Structures are given as structure tokens and as C-alpha cells.
Amino acid sequence: MGFFLETLFGGLMAGMLYSLIALGFVLIFKASGVFNFAQGAMVLFAALAMARFSEWIPGWTGIESRLVANVGAFLLAMALMVIVAWLIEKLVLGKLVNQEGITLLMATLGITYFLDGAGQTLFGSEIYKIDVGLPKDPLFLFESTFEGGVLIGKEDLYAAGIAAALVVVLTLFFQKTGTGRALRAVADDHQAAQSIGIPLSRIWVIVWSVAGFVALVAGIIWGSKLGVQFSLSLVALKALPVVILGGLTSVPGAIIGGLIIGVGEKLSEIYLGPMLGGGIEIWFAYVLALVFLLFRPQGLFGEKIIDRV
Amino acid sequence: MSSRKIGDIILDVQNISLAFGGVKALTDISFNVREHEIRAIIGPNGAGKSSMLNCINGVYQPQQGSITFRGKTFKHMNSRQVAEMGVARTFQNLALFKGMSVLDNIMTGRNLRMKSNLFWQALRWGPAEREEIAHREFVERIIDFLEIQAYRKTPVGRLPYGLQKRVDLGRALAMEPQVLLLDEPMAGMNVEEKQDMCRFILDVNDEFGTTIVLIEHDMGVVMDISDRVVVLDYGKKIGDGTPDEVRSNPEVIKAYLGTSH
Amino acid sequence: QDKVQFFPSLTGRTGPVAPNATPFANGYADYMKLVNARGGINGVMTLVEECETAYATDRGVECYERLKGRHGGATVFQPLSTGITFALTEKIPNDKIPMITSGYGRSDSADGGVFKWNFPLIGHYWVAGDVVLQHIAKKEGGWDKLKGKKIAVVYHDSPFGKELLPIVQERSKMHGFEVQLLPVPAPGVEQKATWLQIRQQRPDFVIMQTWGVMTSTALKEAVATGYPRERMFGTWWSGAEPDVRDVGAAAKGYNAVMMQHGAEFDAPVVKEILEKVHGKGQGTGPREEVGTVLYMRGVVGAMLAVEGARAAQEKFGKGKPVTGEQARWGYENLNLTQAKLDSLGFKGVLRPISTSCADHMGSAWARVHTWDGSKFVWASDWLQADDQIIRPMVRASADKYAAEKKIQRRAPSDCQS
Amino acid sequence: MLYRENGQFKTSYQADQQIFPISQDRLAIALLIAVAAIVVPAFASEYMFRAILIPFLILSLAALGLNILVGYCGQVSLGTGAFMAVGAYAAYNFQVRVEGMPLVASLLMGGVCATAVGVLFGIPSLRIKGLYLAVATLAAQFFADWAFLRISWFTNHSPSGSVSVGSLQAFGWRIDTPVEKYLFCLMFVVVFALLAKNLVRSAIGREWMAIRDMDVAASVIGIRPIYAKLTAFAVSSFIVGVAGALWGFVHLGSWEPAAFGIDRSFQLLFMVIIGGLGSIMGSFFGAAFIVVLPIFLNQALPALGSLVGLSISTAAVAHTELMIFGSLIVFFLIVEPHGLARLWSIGKEKLRLWPFPH
């Protein structure tokens, strides 16, 4: 039982980490109808920037404080993400207004390649470290009830808290503000949104910047967990089933989806894996998402797919 | 008008009700369509006209009521069955296959009648080729009839709206339907084009004996060409009869026609 | 300039394994420069051209095709990827180019009777697995102490990872310890479930067949689940500086078996490279990297490549470049005595290596080192894999391969040329 | 003035329905095939065959298959790699387990097995649409990756999970040299391209496109979505499966699941989109672009660098290559979102009007 709880918590925490990345997908999709495959690359890029800037800042400024280095690096990395957002709008999306979803998706794959190359060129391709002081040591709960207690990563707890906070803020933003409404309008129909004077370019820069911010946060948390290196961009693959399960257009869906996928894949790996030879969690996550979709094709909380004549 | 022989009831709609959540699109609607006639459905926006057609051809499943077609009664039908029984339709918001040429769009209307299997189609030889050519000939006749020869190979997405409507009609005609449901076939056309469209509809009705159910907001057209008219208002039937009867029905005037007609 | 010996270098400087594969490529290139500084191979200068594979098999194949005919023909390929090795194994017999896969690739290719062109010189995965287990057994006080113990194997879910399993299973049958297999899907960044299982099952030891970012992730998860690093043993692709750098002091106590060499900052060859290559500003990578584990593996790889060519020159004509086919003979007839190795600057780094027609590995020595929180230190003496166990496994597997491919074992006469 | 259809009148529907109604086009395509089958083998270098032409042909075939699914039927799939893998491993198993199985039969049986798996994974498409489906098809991808590693029966119990095939032989003809392999692949590609073209311009092709463009309208005219979607999955997976088998047997000779990983799926999708959705010819353009461009960049960049006296490190080349590759993809999408095939037909349209601008 203690172990089951431990797996459950482990899954929940892993799920929250996936949500953090899934959030980036949802954000951009919701606001522009673009399925942004570059989210993973953005996470890596942001994390690389963060890691390297915090390494370089003491050298540039002569100040040896870790806090200064981290805050400075965060600001610089954020500035960089805004520039990236601006460039993406100017050079890519602005020129692909009103194109089909799949074309846009491919364009973001192009951006992925570009960011992968640019990130490694600017910042190098070794393993770098992000240390923002997240605690690494485990926490043991219910030690009196279960032998050995129930283990939870403190780092994961922090991450979960941050993810939850982001979700609340973003949900409010989309549902309650005029800009949020405009963003949803853009996702529905670029041309009509243009026709009523919604400035697509400005909006996209904002959204991609926010997505850049989410990527940066995800990058910092994942980066301090895994080290910053190319493979970080591949964690996006873990977020995809989360996105479709929760619904492409739902911010809270990203969290719920994350929790379901996280728990589902950990439980499956541990209780089902040994029977099947192990290593099943990656496809299990997708199959789980698939099963949910059979019942709700738009994901748990996604907007209903409109299909009407 | 007398030259056309209006036949028996071919389509009978009985007590259809349809609701979407709280919205009652149709409430207890009954009417019938006789063989060979042109039956119009009119009513204000959102009255449930398109929903009625959707029920008839299986896109929507009404919660209540049944539909009798050629003596067989159905509660639920799927679109395929309806198509097989010989009901074709056009759409209010164009529902053409945008990426395909005019010819291919109309050819899809023949698909139900094409029998050769995948294997022969891949080889495109023997029966498959003969079949393809036979149907192509039929489709060419429709293209001639609708006077869209010049656009045969143009992707429909590039055509102006009016011509797209014509292709939509062509696709329905290619099914050689017994009943043709037309949802605002003349929206967005000028008078001359409407005249053309009326001519097509009347020709089809005359020459092939096709029964026609027509939704249209242009009262000139409706009054001129239809034999009987059903009037819907917010999901309810408020009138049914010949154009003249309907035109003078006070409830219809109030709900729909306004005073100017 | 026309008389060069061409050594193609398939690199992995980008992508998922870049942190680990880059030092290898640098060491390889630096040693070749050193050979030239020393006067070449009997006067024949070495030439390196790189081609980036990003650890992808199809790119590796393209690189191979691109480089194999360049600069008078490739001497030998070292793909540094098990996947590429598998693909090239099918191609090299036609092209008559040998391939060195020191410490990776197909373990059964040590059987020169079937794999005429493959050379897993100085070690393959089965050697690594055997030595790790020997080390553990020794620490426990003998093989019999392993009976009833539980050993978990955390491995990269790919042919690279799976290649280790046969030896572990063989040994488990012999000594009665239990094996728990824990595959981790590539790229290995998600290991929570794996380590929760370890936490629950509490195996006595964990053996890791990991590569790239997967190793440090494993270490971090071990820290997070409180599994003692002292009980974790990596194979030789899982025990270098990039793997522990970002874990730092928390990885203290982690062990990895080393294919003879470890981090060798004091080796004569390292000093010579620093002086003659980096000292002249011709170093390929950063200076600090020289002497690190994977850098050294590149250096050793290059040395083996060069010495094979040198041996071939002895037979086919001194001072002239050798073809790939001739070089193959050299790799099959390597005889690197301790004196020879010492003179090349590998004193204390390598033990004698001698290959033959039947034995394409040439040496099965290894050591285990431990991370002390800031550097690797030796934790074992020289250990040698048990030939009695490995040879039959190699033979059986090679026979199966030969049967599948319908190829004949080489006749003794074929060994003469 | 040379490229005109003036004076070419079609007197029968049969003539009008030819694949290339304009005689200049027919001539051009005949020439192209002749060049591919006769001139290329005589002149291309071994490197060209092994590193460029053979991969190009096989991947065009796979892209063609995928194009049927994505371009014609509108079902986006990211699981193509999995179907290739099924084709390859199934063909391998027929080859090693069935005594005397001819090579071509093995390859085709690989396609048949891929068809079965493709249809299975196509079933969700009846409910799941668009991007949701695209992401969901990754389930196939990861499942295949896993199954071929884990279930040792598929790999004939090879301990590492990697399989290899012996020398190839078809119709008593040994396929050893690069030229032979090339011609062997070319044969497959030409035949399948022709069959695929026939399908897409037949009734079934129109059903696919109808489902793609407007599925409700399609069902109203009597097209069954189940049938249309599943046949698209079947035909597509069959072709992709055969391509996978060729990739394993002819190009690699030995492979592990990573040869058919998710990168392959993306690569193929790229080919289809850059080449042109819903265009058989586009598949070839796309494959050429995606196969050749990285190799070209990889070789051209150092050469360019040395021209200006710069020696570029391998890593820098690789990174720059990534950046340029990404940029070019975006560039082409912007220039023509409908792909190179559309660019090609616009070019032809201009040529037809030439020397008048419109």
C-alpha cells in the first residue's frame, strides 16, 4: 500500500511536470490554432540560455552571488524568448496567415530545427547545470504507517506548485479578459479575426512570448532535474498525450491530462510492465490517451470539434 | 402546370421533434411531399428549415417522430441508407469538396453506382475503365446541362460562389435522385442567375420527374415555382398549402413575409 | 601530400549524445595529429575527415558511403554507435574496409572466423558485464556469496542496451543470483518508474548499461529515491565525467567498469598531446578535456587504428599507405606488447593486445573506477573477463549469424592472407 | 511557346482521362523514366546510388504511401515509421521462417502485414480527427518501437534485437551491386506510383478526397467514412510497409527499430507536405528535397567555408545545417503552402501562357 501510494504520488508529480510543457502547447494552440511542435525546442533553448547566462554572469559582472546570476539569467533568457517570439511572428507566422493547420504544424517543425541548431551554436552542446536552489533530497511521509515511508521528491512538489499557479493565471486570462477572447477568436478564424481589426502580429508576439515564458519555467524545472542538454527537447514527446487527453484548447485540461497520464504510465510501468517485459510507459501513455479520445474525441476538456453542414 | 402529373405521397414526415440542449429546433412537425411536386419550405432565420432537411437525410437523428419514404417507415436512418434510397441534397453553406475539380466533385455523386473493386481500380483496366468512362459520360451530360463545361477541370475552391452552388446541384443530380433536397440554392445570386437556377430546377423536375424539396428566402422564386409550401417558425409549423394560400395566411405574413410582399 | 593514410571519423557532436561523443571525436583527432607530429606512420601522414551522424543510423550509413572512397580510401571506420555498427557490418565485407568497435557493437563479432572485417578490439559488452560481475563477486567475497542476491539491470531499451543481457543471464544461471531487467525507453530522461521499482525491490546491486543523458538521469533518480550510489555499477559507456558532472558530489561512490583506461591525466601520451598538439594551438577541443575518460577512449581508438595500419605496412610495404583490405590484416595481426604500448605513451593505461584470425578482440582486461565526488579513482585491480564463459557464447552467436546469412566460416587458408 | 496544349484535341473520354493529357508531358515523363532506368545507372557513382538514389527511391515510395493517407484522405499520421517497421520485420520473418520464400513475395507480404496493422490503428480515425488523431497515431509508433525490441519472436530471437538479411535474389537475379539495388527499387517505385495514381483518380480516390474535404457532405452522397478511411489506411500502410521492407532489406541490410523511429515519421510527413499534399508527383519532389538537402548542406557548408578561408568544425556545420534546413522548410512553406508540386504546376501554367504574363 505504501508503495502504491508512492507510485501514485510519483505519477502525480511526473504528471505535473508534463503539464508544464503541455501548457505551452495549449497556450499557442488556443491563441492561434497552431499546434506548436517547437515547444520542446523552446524549452531546451530557454533552458540553455538560462544555464549558460547564469554561468557567464559572474564573469561579466564580477558579482559572485548565485541569486544575482540566476535572476540576471532569468531576465536575459526571458528577453531572448521575447526576441524569438518576435522573430517567429515576423518571419514565419505572419506570412502564413490563414493557412491550414498542418502547414502551420510543419512550419513549427522547421522552427524546431532552427532552434535546435541555434541553441547549440550559441550555447554549446554539452550538459549544463541549472541550480536555482530547488531541493533535491526526498521527503518521506507517513513513516509511521508504512515501512520506509512514502517517498516524494521535494523538487517535484515545488514544480507542481508552480505549474498549478501558472494554470490558474492562464485560465483566468483566457476566460475573463478581452484579449483572451480575441485570442480564441484568432484560433477559430485568422481571416475573420483580421477583418475585425485584431492585430494578429501583436497578438502572436504576445502569445509566443508567454509560451516562451512557460517554456522557460518548464526548462528551469526540467533542466535542474535532468541537466540541460539536447535530450531536454524530447520531453515534449511526453507532453503530447497529455495535451490531447486534456484537450488542445483547455488550460485546466493540461493539468488534469498530465495527472492522468502521469499516474497511468507510472502505475502501468510498475504493475503491468514486469509482465510485458518493461519499458511500456511511453506507448502506454499514448494508448491511454487514445482510449479516452475514443469516448471524447476533443479530449476531456477541449472544445467540441465543430462539424456541421 | 397541369401537364405535370403530381403523384402519390412519396415522403411523409410525421411528428418530428428535434432539440439541441435547450434549443428546440423542431417541434412536432408533420408534412408530406408528393411524387413529382416542388415543395417549398420557408420560414424566418433559425426556424428549423435546414434542420428539417438534416433529419430527412440522416445527418440529424430526431428525438421523436418518423419518416416514411416510399411506404417504408424509419425512425433512424443513416446518411448512406438515405442516399441509397435515392435522396440527394445540396447545402446552405457550400459543402463542396474544395480540393477537387468540378468534374471530380460531380463524379463523387456517381460513386454509389460504381461497383468495380479496389484491385481493378488500381489497374484501371477492363471493367474498371469501362465503368469509369460510362459514368464520365453521364457526368458530362450534367455538366452540359448546367452549362459549366468551361470549368470542368478547375478546382471548385477557385470558382465564384454562384458557380459553386451550381456544382453542388450537379453533384446531387449525379446521384439520379428521386427526391432532391435543395437548401437555399439561390442565395447570393442575382436575378439573372436565379432565373438560370430556376430553369435548372424546373427542367430536372419536368424531364426526370424528380421530386423537389426547396428551401428559399426569395419569395418571388418560391411563389413562382413551388406547388405547395410549408411554413416553419421557431420550430413549429405555422402554415402549409399552395403558394396563394400561404401568401394570404396572416400568421405567415406576421412571422415571415412582413408587409412588403 | 599525396601519401596519406585516411582515417574517417564518424562523430556525434550534435544531438542526444553530444556531450559524450564529442570528447571521443576530439581525442581521436588529437591523437592523429600527434602521430603526424611524431612523423606519421613510417612517414605516411594520417588524415582525419569527420562526418556528423548525430547518432542516427541512416546518417551514419550516408557518412560511411561518403567517406569510404575519399583520400585514397578509408583505412578503418569507428562508428561509435551500436546501430551504425549493425548497419555497416553488412556493408564492409563488400567494400573491404575493416571496422573497429572498441567496447561496443556486436559482441559476437569478436569471432574473426565469421566476422572477418569487424574488430571489437580490447572489449565488448559481454566483457564489460563479466568484469562488473566479477568485481561485485570479489567485493562480496566470492561468487558463492552472490547466490540468492538480486541484481537489477537498468538498460537503454535498444540493441545497445540489450547486448549486455546475455552475459548477465549466463552468470546468473551459473551463480544463482536473481536478475531484474529494467529497460528504459530512449532517450532515457524519464526513469521515475524504474527507480521506484528499485526502491521497492531493493536489489543488492544495480548494473547500468546507459549512454548519454540517461546515465546522469539515473544517478539523479537514485539520489531522489535514496538508492546508495556505492551499489551502482555502470559499464564503460556509463562512467565518464559528463555523466556525473551535473550530479556532482551526490554521485559519490558510483562505480563504472573501464575498458582498461580511465581518466588518465598523468599518462605520457596525454602529456605529449598537450605539448605537441594543444601546445601548438592545434587542439581539437578544449584543453581541460584532454585526459578525460571519453577523450582517452578516442585516443585509444585512434592508437589502435594507427597501429593496425603500421602492422599492415610491415607486411605490405613500409612507408606506403595501406588499403583498407591491407589494414584489415594489420588489425588481425596486432601485437602490441607492453613495451610497445609504453613507448607509445600508454604506460599504465593499457595492457598488451594481440589479435589473431580467430580472436578479433585481442585483450579482455578491465578495471573499475569510482567517483569520489570530484574525480574518478581506481577501485579495483586489473580484472580479466572469463574466456571460458565468453568464448562459447561468442562462438554460438556467431554461428547463428553465419547460418542466417548463409555464410561459411573462414577456412584456415583465408587466415594466411 | 513550346509548352502548349493547342491543337491537342481529345476525342474520347478515355484520352481525356490519361494521367498526362498533354503530349509534351507524356514525352517528358517517358524521358524521365528512360533516364532513370538507363542513363543514371550508366553514370552515377556508387556513393550516389547508396547514399542518395536508393534512399530517395525508397523514401519516395513511403512518402507516396503516406500521401495517400494524409494528402488524399486527410488523416494525418505520425505513425508511418511504425508501419514501415511492420513491413520490414514482417518481410524478415517471412524470409527466415518460410523456406524458399521468394524475395519479392516476402516484401509484398511485409506490405500485407503492415496493411493489417495500419487498418487496426486506423480504426480510431472513425472517431478521432485532425491533430488529435495525428498525436494519437504516435501510439502506433511507440508501440512498434517497443514490440520489436521486446518480443523476441519478431527478431528471430536475436539477443540484441537487431536483425539482418542475407544476400538478395529475385527472379533468379542476384541483387548485389548498388546499380542492381537501385533498379530493383526503381521497379517497385514505378509500379506503385502507377497503381497509386490509378487509385487516386478512380472512384476510391474521389471517396478519399471527399472525406478529406467535407466528411458530412461525403456521407450524405452515400460515401461510407468507415470504408473510405480504412481503405486509405490499408492502401497507405501497404505501400509504406513495402517501402519499409525495402529500406531494411535493400538499403540497410541490417536494422534495429530505431531505423523506423519517430524521426522517420516526421521526415516522411515533411516530404509529403513540402512536396505537396494530394499529389503523387509531390511525394517525389518532397523526398528529393528532404533526402538531398541535408547531405548537400553538410558537404557544401565546409566547402563554402573554405572558399572564404574558414575552416568550420563538424559540430558547427551540423548546427548550421539544422538552422538552414529549418529555415528552408519554413521558406518553402511560405512561398507555397501547397508544396513543391503546386509550385511546379504554377510554373507550368506560366509556361503555358508564356510569353504573356497572365
Next chain:
Amino acid sequence: MSTPLLNVNGIEVIYNHVILVLKGVSLQVPEGRIVALLGGNGAGKTTTLRAVSNLLAGERGEVTKGSITLRDERIEKLSTADMVERGVIQVMEGRHCFGHLTIEENLMTGAYTRKDGKAAINATLEKVYNYFPRLKTRRTSQAAYTSGGEQQMCAIGRALMANPKMVLLDEPSMGLAPQIVEEVFEIVKDLNTKEGTTFLLAEQNTNMALRYADYGYILENGRIVMDGEAKALAENEDVKEFYLGMGGGDRKSFRDVKSYKRRKRWLA
């Protein structure tokens, strides 16, 4: 007459680099007037409006010749959002409502560019609901699930929410019930007289359009073939016959035209 609000001067539009659609169209829209743009299917009405509101890019079209000025300012290079900022808004043909948004949210997005505060926006919202009571009853439905006519009202209402100076109306009457058509034109008239809003109106319903417009242009095949005061056009014999369906003075029954068929084009 002083300089018109909008001056389109000999523009050519090409789609997809090859399809030439407008072949030198010139027209003027004076401030505070209602100008109708008439013509058959495919004549290029929509294209002209798109050129003015700069919505061509998304359709892969471009203006290759000629100029467009708004209050003497060249506007070809501006974005659609800039045009809306200058008070010019287009109601697109084919409705284009935001399907996932409710009717009310659709309307509110129309006010996106407004800076005059919540109260003013709410007042406009009320005004729109007044114009189209049907929208009020359907305010919480997702636009995609409303009927064709309701969507058309929504699209028009959405544009009005921006409080525009000039509206480019593309086929406003399409799919609307007769009495709503009348209402729409009444609304146009109303806004025009009360608030001085200028309208450029592309319409197939020539009858209605000429009844309400001040001036009209007739477009055929990408060229302006006739223009004049609305009244004069309505009296023109050709217009009567081909656009109003009143050959020989009387309206012909649609049933009777079937027996014969003629087409006339001013320019072949």
C-alpha cells in the same frame, strides 16, 4: 465634389501569381454615402472589397497595379488592423463567425479595437441586440451551431460593434429572410443618416441595393462596365432586364423564363 473618402484607382489583382481577377477597377466612395457594387457571380466584387480592407494576403492575392487611397492616404501597405483603426471594417462574405465563441463573445470581439470604455461598448451591444433581437435570444449559443441567417446577423453585428466610420458589406442579404433583409438595409440607412457611416456594399440583390444606395457601380469580369446614380441605374433598361429581372417593364415569373434563355454581356 471634394475628394472622396475612398478612392480606388485602376487596381489590378492577381491571385496565386497567375489568376488575374481585377483588370483595372476604379471607384470612389464619398464620405457619408452608400455606394453599391453590383455584378454577377465571379465579377470581382469580393476581391475589390478585400483589396480595400487588405485581406488579400491571406487568400494569396495581391494588388499589382493601381492605387487605393483613404482620405488621401495610400493604404495598400497597411494591415487590416490598421484599416480597422482608421474606421474601415469589412463584413466578410460567407459569415465567418468564430464558431467556438458564443454569439455574445463574437459580438464582443468586434469591439476589440475600441478604446472608449465598457459602458460605450455595452451601449453598442444593446443597439445591435435591438437591431437583431434574434441574436439576443441566441446569445449564449456557440456561433457554429446557429442557423445560417443567425450567423449572418452575427457577422454584421460584430462589425457594427467596432463603431466603424466605413463598412464594406459583402452580400449582407445572403441567406436572410425577406423581412430581415429589409431590416438590414434599414439599419444601413439608419446608420448612414444618423451616424454618417459610409457604406460600400457588394450585393447581388440589385433591387434592394439600388433602392437604398446613393450611387452604384456595375462590375463585370473584373471591369467596371457602368456606373451612375442609383436612381438612374435603376431606370436603365439593361440593368432592369439583367439585374432586376424586369424585361419589358414587368417582373417575369421565374417559371416562365425557363423556356428561353439569353445572356448579355456588355463586354465579351
